Amino acid sequence: MSRSASSEDDMLRVAIVTGSTRPGRHNEAVARWVLRLAQARTDAEFELVDIADYNLPLLDERIPPSLGRYQHEHTKTWAETIGSFDAYVFVTPEYNHSTSGALKNAIDYLYREWNNKAAGFVSYGSAGGARAVEHLRLIMAELMVATVRAQVMLSLSTDFENFTTFTPDSRHEREVHRMLDQLIAWGAALKGVRTAPAPTARHDLKGATRDT
Numbered sequence: 001m002s003r004s005a006s007s008e009d010d011m012l013r014v015a016i017v018t019g020s021t022r023p024g025r026h027n028e029a030v031a032r033w034v035l036r037l038a039q040a041r042t043d044a045e046f047e048l049v050d051i052a053d054y055n056l057p058l059l060d061e062r063i064p065p066s067l068g069r070y071q072h073e074h075t076k077t078w079a080e081t082i083g084s085f086d087a088y089v090f091v092t093p094e095y096n097h098s099t100s101g102a103l104k105n106a107i108d109y110l111y112r113e114w115n116n117k118a119a120g121f122v123s124y125g126s127a128g129g130a131r132a133v134e135h136l137r138l139i140m141a142e143l144m145v146a147t148v149r150a151q152v153m154l155s156l157s158t159d160f161e162n163f164t165t166f167t168p169d170s171r172h173e174r175e176v177h178r179m180l181d182q183l184i185a186w187g188a189a190l191k192g193v194r195t196a197p198a199p200t201a202r203h204d205l206k207g208a209t210r211d212t
């Protein structure tokens with residue numbers, strides 16, 4: 001998307017990232033509900049990023065992502081998308097008490113594109129997907145992503161009619177906005193970390209300096 005006005009360039013960009021590629025997934029309905037609620041706000045820009053659109057195979061890059069030397073076109077395209085956002089809302093199902101393999105694989109592909117950014121979570125499962133989010137918080141820590149406390153947990157039994165059709169309780173709308181309030185505040189703060197000049201040297205405990 002091309003953006004020309006400087007006020008738009010200052011706008012925080014938030015990706016709503018899907019977490020399932022399964023045929024018949026519930027994920028898309030949940031992600032589109034989050035997007036619709038988010039787009040009523042004026043304090044950030046929101047876009048849906050559907051991992052299914054990127055056709056990522058199981059990680060097939062030879063060089064570790066932390067070195068940023070991507071070889072494959074699918075990785076470069078994914079990196080460009082993720083790198084263009086300041087913050088992320090991960091919409092995750094719970095698979096075997098964790099997030100989905102598809103989302104973990106998509107996250108694993110990249111490194112610097114995630115660093116010093118913020119993330120929030122919307123999850124669903126029999127226990128609201130809480131265990132999936134706990135795992136995602138650990139993964140995010142390794143990628144230097146700050147995860148906000150407020151999260152949205154949807155129940156497969158009460159927020160999906162017949163465990164199928166997404167019919168969220170209205171209280172979850174307030175929860176989405178509470179999570180976005182925190183996400184936008186942290187996302188804006190971390191922009192400053194990313195634009196700060198890179199340190200050329202650091203001090204050890206005895207006061208000597210060494211190159212980093």
Ligand SMILES: Cc1cc2nc3c(=O)[nH]c(=O)nc-3n(C[C@H](O)[C@H](O)[C@H](O)COP(=O)(O)O)c2cc1C
Nearest residue numbers: 020022024025026027093094095096097125126127
């Ligand atoms: C492989 C697999 C493992 C699952 N494990 C859990 C689980 O541990 N806890 C849970 O609450 N639901 C579990 N479920 C149910 C999913 O949360 C439910 O099917 C959900 O709709 C999956 O999200 P999706 O439809 O967007 O793919 C599991 C489903 C699958 C396919």
